[in-house]
Amino acid sequence: MGPRAYRAVLIGRGNVATRLGQALRGAGHEVIAVGGRTRVAPVPQDADIYIIAVSDRCIPQVAAELASVQGLVVHTAGSVPMDVLPQRRRGVLYPLQTLSRARQIDFARVPLFIESDSDLPLLREVASSVSGSVRVLDSARRRSIHLAAVFCSNFTNAMYSMAYRLLRREGIPFEALLPLIDETAAKVHDLVPHEAQTGPAVRWDTEVMDAQRALLPDEEMRQVYTLLSNYIHNDKLRFKENQGTAL
Amino acid sequence: MGPRAYRAVLIGRGNVATRLGQALRGAGHEVIAVGGRTRVAPVPQDADIYIIAVSDRCIPQVAAELASVQGLVVHTAGSVPMDVLPQRRRGVLYPLQTLSRARQIDFARVPLFIESDSDLPLLREVASSVSGSVRVLDSARRRSIHLAAVFCSNFTNAMYSMAYRLLRREGIPFEALLPLIDETAAKVHDLVPHEAQTGPAVRWDTEVMDAQRALLPDEEMRQVYTLLSNYIHNDKLRFKENQGTAL
Numbered sequence: 359m360g361p362r363a364y365r366a367v368l369i370g371r372g373n374v375a376t377r378l379g380q381a382l383r384g385a386g387h388e389v390i391a392v393g394g395r396t397r398v399a400p401v402p403q404d405a406d407i408y409i410i411a412v413s414d415r416c417i418p419q420v421a422a423e424l425a426s427v428q429g430l431v432v433h434t435a436g437s438v439p440m441d442v443l444p445q446r447r448r449g450v451l452y453p454l455q456t457l458s459r460a461r462q463i464d465f466a467r468v469p470l471f472i473e474s475d476s477d478l479p480l481l482r483e484v485a486s487s488v489s490g491s492v493r494v495l496d497s498a499r500r501r502s503i504h505l506a507a508v509f510c511s512n513f514t515n516a517m518y519s520m521a522y523r524l525l526r527r528e529g530i531p532f533e534a535l536l537p538l539i540d541e542t543a544a545k546v547h548d549l550v551p552h553e554a555q556t557g558p559a560v561r562w563d564t565e566v567m568d569a570q571r572a573l574l575p576d577e578e579m580r581q582v583y584t585l586l587s588n589y590i591h592n593d594k595l596r597f598k599e600n601q602g603t604a605l
Numbered sequence: 606m607g608p609r610a611y612r613a614v615l616i617g618r619g620n621v622a623t624r625l626g627q628a629l630r631g632a633g634h635e636v637i638a639v640g641g642r643t644r645v646a647p648v649p650q651d652a653d654i655y656i657i658a659v660s661d662r663c664i665p666q667v668a669a670e671l672a673s674v675q676g677l678v679v680h681t682a683g684s685v686p687m688d689v690l691p692q693r694r695r696g697v698l699y700p701l702q703t704l705s706r707a708r709q710i711d712f713a714r715v716p717l718f719i720e721s722d723s724d725l726p727l728l729r730e731v732a733s734s735v736s737g738s739v740r741v742l743d744s745a746r747r748r749s750i751h752l753a754a755v756f757c758s759n760f761t762n763a764m765y766s767m768a769y770r771l772l773r774r775e776g777i778p779f780e781a782l783l784p785l786i787d788e789t790a791a792k793v794h795d796l797v798p799h800e801a802q803t804g805p806a807v808r809w810d811t812e813v814m815d816a817q818r819a820l821l822p823d824e825e826m827r828q829v830y831t832l833l834s835n836y837i838h839n840d841k842l843r844f845k846e847n848q849g850t851a852l
Contacts, residue, residue: 373803413808413810414805414810414812414813415810415812437805437813437816437817454781454782454784454785455784455785455788456785456788456789456792456801456803456804457803458792458796458800458801458803460795460796460800461792461795461796461801463788467784468784469781469784469785491784493781495777499775499777501816501820502771502772502774502775502777502820503772503775503777503781503782504817505771505817505820505821506767506768506769506771506772506777506782507768507782507785508804508805508806508817508830509764509765509767509768509771510764510765510768510782510785510786510789511785511786511788511789511803511804512802512803512804512805512806512807512833512837513764513829513833513837514761514764514765514786514789514790515789515792515793515798515801515802515803516798516802516833516836516837516840517756517757517760517761517764518756518757518761518793518798518801519798519799519802519836519837519840520753520756520836521753521754521756521757521798522753522797522798522799524749524752524753524756525749525750525753527749528746528749528750530742530746530749530750530753532793532797532798534701534716534740534750535701535750535753535754535757536793536794537701537702537714537715537716537738538701538702538703538716538754538757538758539757539758539761539790539793540790540791541702541703541710541758542703542757542758542761542762542790543761543786543787543789543790544787545703545705545708545762546762546765546779546783546786547783548707548708549705549707549708550769550779551762551763551765551766551768551769551779552766552769553705553707554703554705554708554762554765555759555762555763555766556620556703556704556705556758556759556762557703557754557755557758557759558684558755558759559755559759560759561660563660563661563662565661565662566661566684569684569748570684570751570752570755573748573749573752574752578832578835578836578839581832582760582832582833582836583755585825585828585829585832586759586760586763586829588825589763589766589767589825589829590759590760590763590766592825593763593766
């Protein structure tokens with residue numbers, strides 16, 4: 359006998375709701391999709407699990423509308439503590455991944471961080487049915503990993519966007535940078551980031567840095583260049599001071 | 606008959622010299638390694654190619670010491686124009702990759718950008734013997750791709766370093782972020798960066814952003830957070846204004 363199929367209500371219209379819904383259906387669960395805050399259809403009262411995948415600030419409102427349900431109520435947000443949910447049966451199912459409509463993803467490899475004070479076994483079973491990477495994490499530490507994720511993904515992607523703009527001016531295809539982007543990501547599988555650092559700022563090559571800053575198209579990118587070059591330099595000094603033991 | 610084996614002199618002690626030397630030897634060339642600026646040994650006068658892989662500001666000095674050689678003289682720097690070399694037979698062999706002593710790399714996949722006004726066929730032959738990705742690029746455009754590379758690799762790695770510090774405080778292993786780092790890099794193979802953007806700044810979720818900024822350990826990281834969140838927001842507006850056609 360395979361794992362149990364649950365009846366799930368999924369509330370949301372965004373990337374997380376879309377990808378999670380596909381994965382839950384793929385794992386054999388019955389998924390009743392309900393649109394975002396402006397939904398008209400009534401929410402079924404007899405589901406096993408209600409998954410609130412709406413924007414952070416709308417979670418309390420949606421949770422309040424689920425006041426009478428008996429099933430487990432979870433949200434999917436990285437930075438929202440579990441206790442915004444008023445239900446006794448409550449939890450969090452946070453996918454630590456960047457999900458877009460325009461790109462398919464192997465959901466089995468999306469790390470899921472779960473939390474529940476009432477239904478951890480049920481939540482673990484549902485999470486494990488869609489992903490091979492499920493870990494328990496409390497609200498405070500989930501908030502920290504979400505913050506770290508903003509740096510590793512959203513801000514990293516902003517770096518790619520700046521590079522895209524720089525190449526576009528010159529008519530050089532962005533694809534020329536993909537091996538570098540891939541190797542930069544691959545390196546931190548083997549080395550901690552400060553050990554992996556290369557480039558003019560870690561060598562504090564002020565001639566190259568001044569010339570590069572002068573090439574940038576606007577003040578915003580010059581500020582980014584200066585701030586991050588200083589960070590790389592400070593990171594190196596911090597590491598030396600600590601004799602390589604800590605940062 | 607295989608490709609011709611050349612006699613190469615390689616000047617430098619850094620990551621580029623180390624990795625390039627291994628690749629040239631692996632391709633069957635005779636490589637005479639010469640240390641950095643402080644070398645004592647005399648430079649052989651009869652090599653086919655002299656490769657200057659020292660820090661940018663030392664290139665003119667090393668090139669001056671090679672005034673009497675007959676072979677092709679090239680440097681490996683992204684931001685240094687070819688014409689700093691006084692030789693008639695001159696060129697550039699720029700590897701667009703992040704190279705570290707502590708990590709082996711498949712040099713055959715390192716993109717090499719070459720330039721020469723006297724010996725392009727020879728330089729292309731040498732470059733193609735060590736890498737499957739060789740392209741001709743002039744000095745001005747090489748400078749632009751080097752600048753874009755700083756954003757895609759050095760600054761991206763700085764983002765990873767900040768995330769490392771944030772997780773370290775909480776005792777969460779950095780490895781938890783690797784699937785996110787990998788997917789963020791993989792996404793821009795399929796989507797242009799501004800289409801791939803996710804997170805609180807692109808949604809302009811000020812509640813999450815304010816709470817995250819307050820969690821950061823120092824003013825430098827708060828500045829980075831504010832500047833990059835604003836960039837992501839501006840990038841989105843810029844894209845909308847241009848109706849998706851340009852950035």
